[in-house]
Amino acid sequence: MPTLRFATGLPHGLRFAEEAGKSDADRPLRGVHPLSPDNAVDDGQVRHHLVVVRGCDPRLGERDRLNRLLARLTAAGAAALAVALPPGTETEPFVRAVARRHGMPLLTVGDDPAAWFHLHSAIVDEYHARTLRTATLHRQLLEQIHHLGGPEGIQRLVTWLASFAGAQVAVVPPLGSTCTVAPAGAGLLLDPAREKVAQLSSAGQGWASLELADLDPPPGAADLQIRLFRIGADRPAPVLAVGAPAFSPDTNTAIARTLDLLAVQTAAESAARGHERLRRAEESVRQAILQLLMTGNVTEAQRTARCLMPGILDVDECRVFILKSRRTEHASVIQDCLEAVGNTTIVSACPAFSDQVVVIAPGPGTECEAMDGLTAVVRAAPHRYLGASTTRQLIDTAQAYGDAGRALVVAQRTPTRIHQYTADVQLAHILDERADTWARARLAPLLGLSESRREHLLATLRLGLDFTPAAAARILGTHRNTVARRLSAAAGLLEADLQDITQRAVLGLALELRTRAERAPVLHEPTGIAQVLDTDEVRCWAREFLGPLNRGRRHLIDTLAAWIGANTHVEATAAALDLNPATVRSHLRHAENLIQRRLVTGSSADADEDPDLPGAHDVVLALAVLPETPVRL
Template identity: 40%
Template sequence: MVLGLLLRVAGAEADRREREASSLHLRLAVLQLLMGGDVPLAQRTVAGASPGLLDVDWAWMSLLEMPVEERAQVARDCEELTAGRALVVPCPAFDNHVIVVVPVADVRGADGIGRALSEYVARCPQVFLGRSRFHPLAHVATAYEDAYRNLVAARHLPGRRAGHTARTEPADLLSAAEAARWASDLLRPLEVLPAPTRGQLLWTLSLALRFTAVRTAKIMGVSRNTVRSRMERVGELLGADLDDVRVRTALYVALQLRDRPAAPGRHGPGPGLPALIGTDAGRAWARDFLGPLDTDARDLHRTLGAWICADCGVEATAGRLGLHPQTVREHLRSTEALLGKELTAGGTDVYEVALAFLALYGTQRPVVEQVSLTVSPTVHS
């Protein structure tokens, strides 16, 4: 009798683990579809388990960071707090992150989940939280980026929480119609491909500009070789060197502008990205963006400018500046703290820095390096 009871308990536990694994795979699949912008398929996929969850137009995202060994418990706590009104997924790219996607029908509605998550983090001293603003459901990848930026900021805040605050996005500084035309021209070799291939390559490109190949592969559920193969094809189609930080920056901005209407009735090449960002508004944003570096006695502008010119290579930067590589790393860590950005781990913060230097100094690397290696009045004015 006792053995029979033990066997039934063991069987029930095995069934529970199997159900949890199935639920996790389903939620991960839905997240991957949303990250790729395939909302209809994501809605159909989740309909059986959570009817109506994604039948909305908007969503916001929270990223929670915790010690790796605490992730499973934090994910369960988030599921309990959200009570089936959100998609809770252990992040496939970072072993110490939990993703919470909160679909909303009305951005002006009550925000009970946001308050619950904030109160939860306040009670958990090892947990950090970054929250995005509201985004269309088709732009969950952008919401992730937004939340990640705030998570980076939360690491330096006493409350360990950071929500979206008003900030100027570099893409918003560009002339809408002219910038959309530039983006359309840049991405045209991809846009003319058959729909399945186009969607696959654009999704891969969008994620690979944000993450390493390994993390991109985990998010997409494919191999690293598949990601690298697709990126090689993108580079061939665009005739571009994707190892060049300037190229990656341009593609990142172009993807942000992809859905905007282009300027009508124009023929021939339009203004490029240096002209689009190098306006009075663009330069003012860049000076404000890089301004915190002036509070450090070291010339961090010099190091940062050379680092961008060297395609973010520490050894190459050290060689250009005649510094020890460890000194360059220390300068970059100080820069990250002052700007509230994550630079050395890759990601989109690097593109903001590149755009700031592009706005101030133009497109020529020697010019960028020469100006950034001296304390220019235009930087500090």
């Protein structure tokens, strides 16, 4: 809205009757309203108007009538009173005194009514022009509001304000982060004002104005003012810096509105950062729970889970699901899983493989819901696969993970893309008490160590037999060099060659028997692995485990036996069988589907790039107990 300052700047003879009256120069003004001696004050017509009376008006000559007139004008919201006088004349001193007492600005104007009309027209035109500019400003601000909360929100606001005001603009984040500026190079304005910006950021003061001429300005900026505005109520707070030769009312309005939007934008960004920190913290906690369960630390896992989802692991059993997807959609798949089953399960990115999500469904009661929810996630997009374990004890989460991994192998080669592991008889479950004695003796060099060193080596060895060193390191949350040192130490103590698939299979069986072996009484003298496996029950297990291979049209058992004999090297296997390596790989893929095991086509000790569990251990032990195969331990 125009002001008295604007009106007195026009060439129509309007001026303040006293110098002190200029303190009211910013009163809003909408027009001129002449008031004849015969007319009473109309409240609806004089609000924000300059009321003009002639110098001969009798109300100006009588103090009581003048008091009533000014009181009425003040109550009606008039902007000021102007006395129309011939050139060279002044208002009476008592008129100025009464006006001061009422707080009504007093001005003089020429006594030509035509000048009043032109003054009124100029004020109205300026009012309409400012209304249009204000509408344009608000329309542009509404456009900026649509982009609030976006990643480019601050840059859009800064660029818009610089364009609208024809100014140089910068937003200085707290803690020395990168400034957002417009146009390019506007950040140079801040160099002379760094100290003031820092003070404003950390103090409660809302704004400051600086003259660059007094601050050693950069070239070409000596005629600019720089105004600094604190954004929001945080300490330290971001600061808006605006540099311009002058600050018009429109510029001040645009700055005020921009400050409001910047406060909303910075609050939204702060909330987004807080949400992201919380999400990452929860993700780390879920992964820590998985890592603790995978290493057998059930009590610690339960204690950790209470911080995230109280009571979720206060159970004895669980099922494990592994969902495999493309690496490019890994983050969105995790979110989909959380939305589908996150309230009743532990959902974690697999620490070993970046294209897998692991879901632990504590039972009973959550397995069906987890299966239904994860099935929907798989069905939502191609190239997603789901493997599900059978129900296992919570202490056996690592074995359940292995079951889910075996099911995932089958899921990747079936049209449904979903497979549940079919529970088979575990070799460790059918061995007699001689196996306990053997396992205790085989692991004795490790079991005799101090508790902390023993558990570190045993946990690392158990994972190192089923995972590559790099994957085992990610599960344990340690460096792969640490895993390599622990595996080397364990192999040295046990006098084992971890590069040999048969020795890895034997050690894996000993570790499966460890818990029951430590509890069992010593009833037999230590015996060898060949004697432990020399029972009818074991031979029956081996024939049943390998039975699906006998129903195939290919010589799959012969291929597997040669593959084990070649220490799982495909090229050596192909040479031994006089086959093409592609044929050997085809046999192995077919066997994988039939026995639900991942068969690594390389040395499982150093194939870091392989994304799945090695499944050759059971194959080694099954072939070793059958007299018709050449595999021996």
